[in-house]
Amino acid sequence: MAKVRDMTVGKPARLILSFALPLMLGNVFQQMYIIVDTMVVGKFVGVEALAALGAADWLNWLVIGLMQGLTQGFSILISQRFGASDWKGLNRAMAGAVLIAGIVGIALTITSLSLVHPVLVLLNTPADIMDGALSYLHVMFSGCLAVMGYNVFAAILRAMGNSRTPLIAMVIASLLNVVLDLLFVLGFHWGIAGAAGATVLAQAVSCLICLFAVLRLPIPKMEREDWRPSAPLYGQLLKLGAPLAFQNTIIAVGGMVVQSVVNGFGVLFVAGYTATNKLYGLLEIAATSFGFSMAAYTGQNLGARKYDRIRTGMRSASRMAVATALLISVLMILLGRYILMLFISGDPAQQEQVLAIAYRFLCIMSAMLFILYLLHVYRSALQGMGDTLIPMSSGIIEMFMRIGAAMLLPSLIGQDGVFWAEVIAWTGAAILLIAMYYRRVSRLS
Secondary structure (H helix, E strand, O other): OOOOOOOOOOOHHHHHHHHHHHHHHHHHHHHHHHHHHHHHHHHHOOHHHHHHHHHHHHHHHHHHHHHHHHHHHHHHHHHHHHHOOOHHHHHHHHHHHHHHHHHHHHHHHHHHHHHHHHHHHHOOOOHHHHHHHHHHHHHHHHOHHHHHHHHHHHHHHHHOOOOHHHHHHHHHHHHHHHHHHHHHHHHOOOHHHHHHHHHHHHHHHHHHHHHHHHHOOOOOOOOHHHHOOOHHHHHHHHHHHHHHHHHHHHHHHHHHHHHHHHHOOOHHHHHHHHHHHHHHHHHHHHHHHHHHHHHHHHHHHHHOOOHHHHHHHHHHHHHHHHHHHHHHHHHHHHHHHHHHHHHOOOOHHHHHHHHHHHHHHHHHHHHOHHHHHHHHHHHHHHHHOOOOHHHHHHHHHHHHHHHHHHHHHHHHHOOHHHHHHHHHHHHHHHHHHHHHHHHHHOOOO
């Protein structure tokens, strides 16, 4: 039977960390999807294929981020009703979340497949990598329902304190992805489309594992009436989920504009930028894990009206997040060059040029990583308290600062300007989130 965890009692630091650790492990394995795809494609298909993955990155993240934001918003209501022991309301919220997720998943599949080519053209994608990017995205977008299914079922589990099952699902799926990547790309010679197909099949497996766990949750079972359409409930879920989906969408739009700037520097620069971007997920793993932990923690404690525990938990989470970010930064600066070499192939001169670009980008991001970690902790705490508008506003700030810096700085400091655009975007968003968190928490009594 799938377990749940009451985060309204016990030491906040221990609860937050014990919840976050399985998520970190799960995210490590989730990043294996991206890293293994990149390693296999970059080493065995070539630099142009690696650049094609980069050209597809932000458009792919746009669709995934929309699904993640929507389901993360749904989890806020679920965690609050769980914290308040409102079992009837909990079941209705879960049913509503699944129904909306299914409808949106179908709509996203149709829309993304229809628009992928014109968007890639709009992004100034080089002609020699266009076919590869299209091939990859067509397969990935065909699996939208599997990705949406995993996200909504994992969000339900996390909202009730279960971070272990999503971890197990991701471990199994990631190992399967490695096997399928090698089979499809090296065995069947399906190239970049084979890497995408391996990812989609692995995600479908993770979806089924989380679904099985949701069906075995130790709570009162759903009844037929819980599935009846309810405009007020659906409106409440969308009020929480839509701003987070929009937040991720506008962040991705900013990223796509930056990608269009990157594309203008040529295939080798795109390949180097892509190699580091594929490590972005590894850099961010603990940040998103602390974030999910804080969203569940603040949501449950808000539902239980234990406001002092929210303040205490934030202090603990912030310290842990910054310490983790500094450790990762040191490791990336010391070992990053060797890790990046795993993604790069080609003649020696070409490899060295791509590696220099990638390592420069990695060092800049690593040095300022603590800002990204604070951003995730404060954003998720606000979301857990039911505030999705400020996080959405932070996403708007992040988009405009990323675009503005990427378009202005290269003319002033050269290609490094594209790299600093990422850090500047984090900083603008973090300043707003931290200020608004303290304003909101001061009003709790």
